[in-house]
Amino acid sequence: MAVKTIIGKVFALHHQGVTAMGLHRCALIGSLLCSLLAINPCLATANRLVAGVVHGAPPYTWVGRNQQPQGIYVDLLRALKPSKDTQIDFRRSPHERRVQELILGDLDMALLLVMPGLLELPADTSQVIITEQPLLEIPFNYYSASRRQLVIDDLKGIDVYDILDRFQLGLVRSGPKKIHSQLHGRDNVVFFTSYISMVKSLLAGRIDLAVLNPLMADYWEKRLSADLKLQAPGIVLPVYAAFSIKALGPEAMTLCEEFWQRLVSLKQSGELKHVFTRYQYSQLVSHVAPRLAADGPACRVGMPRQEKTGP
Numbered sequence: 001m002a003v004k005t006i007i008g009k010v011f012a013l014h015h016q017g018v019t020a021m022g023l024h025r026c027a028l029i030g031s032l033l034c035s036l037l038a039i040n041p042c043l044a045t046a047n048r049l050v051a052g053v054v055h056g057a058p059p060y061t062w063v064g065r066n067q068q069p070q071g072i073y074v075d076l077l078r079a080l081k082p083s084k085d086t087q088i089d090f091r092r093s094p095h096e097r098r099v100q101e102l103i104l105g106d107l108d109m110a111l112l113l114v115m116p117g118l119l120e121l122p123a124d125t126s127q128v129i130i131t132e133q134p135l136l137e138i139p140f141n142y143y144s145a146s147r148r149q150l151v152i153d154d155l156k157g158i159d160v161y162d163i164l165d166r167f168q169l170g171l172v173r174s175g176p177k178k179i180h181s182q183l184h185g186r187d188n189v190v191f192f193t194s195y196i197s198m199v200k201s202l203l204a205g206r207i208d209l210a211v212l213n214p215l216m217a218d219y220w221e222k223r224l225s226a227d228l229k230l231q232a233p234g235i236v237l238p239v240y241a242a243f244s245i246k247a248l249g250p251e252a253m254t255l256c257e258e259f260w261q262r263l264v265s266l267k268q269s270g271e272l273k274h275v276f277t278r279y280q281y282s283q284l285v286s287h288v289a290p291r292l293a294a295d296g297p298a299c300r301v302g303m304p305r306q307e308k309t310g311p
Contacts, residue, residue, distance in 0.1 A: 047086050048086070048087045049089070049109060050090075050107055050108045051077055051110060052092075052107045056092075056194055057071075058219050059219045060073050060215075068090075069092060072276065073111055076288075077241075079266060079275040081262075082255065082258040082262070091107065098112060099112065103127045103244070105127070105244050108247045108248055109242060109255070111135070112239070112241075112242050113238065113240075115237070125301070127245045128244060128301070129252040129253050129299050130240050130243070130299065131241045131298065132297055134291070135239055135241050135263065135289060136239040136287045136289070137236050137287055138213050138239060138287055139233070139237075140211050140235050141212065141213075141214065141232065141233050142164070142233075143202070143212050143231060144208060144228070145203050146227040148229075150208060150209075152164075164188070164232075165186075165188060167208040168207040169190065169208070169210075170192060170209065170210040170211065171192065171198075171211045172211070190206075190207055195212075195216065196223075199212075202228075212228075215284060241256065241260075243256045256299035257298045257299055264289070267285075267288060273285070
């Protein structure tokens with residue numbers, strides 16, 4: 001019996017004139033049930049999940065006119081929920097905080113960036129179930145304002161950080177600190193707190209290049225009536241779904257597998273186009289579950305399995 005059902009019964013009994021002893025017994029049952037739940041006692045229910053996502057990164061997440069989170073991440077997670085009756089409440093927070101809240105059980109699930117040697121989860125990830133493969137792989141590239149006549153050499157075989165030394169480069173400090181480590185201390189790198197301020201600086205000529213995802217570039221072109229030019233490829237960031245064992249208990253593995261199987265079904269059936277009707281589907285679909293054909297289990301405890309890139 002769900003906690004909210006027991007609470008409802010307490011009020012119903014009170015309305016019917018049940019004795020104080022009867023109310024005490026019902027309240028005691030509710031208290032015992034809460035003590036047995038490993039899911040943030042008395043807060044979470046079987047049909048409600050609290051999900052952590054990045055903040056201020058349209059079109060992936062932003063706050064709409066109704067002050068509710070919306071965007072690609074929001075639409076994707078809602079499409080992957082195990083039941084139509086499941087409600088997902090979204091909490092926007094920085095990456096490091098999402099990881100810690102998962103471990104502590106303050107979040108039921110979250111979307112995380114994980115890359116070996118660059119974006120590592122903490123050593124103690126025994127309280128986290130994570131998908132073996134990324135839900136999305138998001139490319140971030142270098143864009144300029146089209147009216148600027150910038151010439152960037154062929155980057156094949158050349159360190160992109162060296163070749164960009166002569167340009168003022170804009171970057172939003174929205175992810176883990178380690179992702180920016182190779183750019184810290186460089187005089188030509190300008191860090192911003194929001195994408196809109198970075199793109200406006202790009203258009204005003206205060207910086208030469210901005211690091212953006214292609215869908216972000218499309219979004220800001222429409223929002224600001226701008227014209228951006230792709231200048232060079234950057235980095236591809238994998239986004240995984242992670243679930244809290246502390247919050248969900250044994251259901252964490254089950255939910256992870258259900259989310260992944262739902263994603264497999266949507267992609268193989270072509271139904272993803274109905275999930276992303278507000279976005280450029282042709283671009284987005286190539287970012288979703290790009291390694292879907294890989295063998296192996298859907299989820300595991302702690303760090304996801306890393307693909308071998310060498311002999």
